[in-house]
Amino acid sequence: MGLVVVTGGSRGLGYETARALKKAGHKVLLVAKDPERLASSAKTLGCEYRAVDLADIDAARATFQEILASFGTPEILVLAHGVMSEKMSKTLRTTNEEWRRVMAINLDSVFTAINILGAPMAEARNGRIVIYSACLGRMSGPGNAGGLAPYRISKAGVNALVRNMAHETGHGSRGLLVDAICPNHTRTDMGGPDAPLSVEEGADTAIWLATRAFDPAADKTGFLWEERRIIEW
DSSP states (O other), rough: OEEEEEETTTTTTHHHHHHHHHHTTTTTEEEEEEHHHHHHHHHTTEEEEEEOOOTTTHHHHHHHHHHHHHOOOOOOOOEEOOOOOTOOOOOOTHHHHHHHHHHHHIIIIHHHHHIIEEEEEHHHHOOEEEEEEGGGGGTTTTTSOOOOOOHHHHHHHHHHHHHHHHHTTTTTTTTTTEEOOOOSSSSTTTTTTSSBBHHHHHHHHHHHHHOOOOOOOOOOOOEEEETTTTEEO
């Protein structure tokens, strides 16, 4: 089996996704910010790893370029990193610093990863890109109506990026699948200990999307998924 790159792979949903894909026989490389925690997680799973602060777009680009040069084109790219915005970060109260912090990590670095690693995946006409988004980024339902403006808007941007890239790459007809998932409220550092879902439950759809059989004539890609079902943007 081929290479899997998982960002945010040192903990939470990223770690659980990496663990499952490693168990399935893939070669997995973890990317995360905290070098000590990342090294410990990689050792536990038996994975390669690269430490980088994905808020630094230039550093992120250099790291993804080095991964490509050192390990070759991934078959699976899972982008599981992200941050929540401050509790009172409504549109009219958010500072420039808070806006840029959230956008850099949640959206800019997602673009950078796809721009570097997704390009050869598309050229190879083989691969799966799965991005952890959020239901708070939906245009429908409660979606991006309310507070936490930087977080909601960054995830809406991720959803738009997925939809646009799927269109650019033929909606799976050329061998590259790209999808977003809503993991729902899970017991991670961000979700807190009282969240209703375990990390195993939260990561299930991402793992399924990364490994499912795909028939371009019958199956779909380029959507936002929740519990293995497509939901409205």
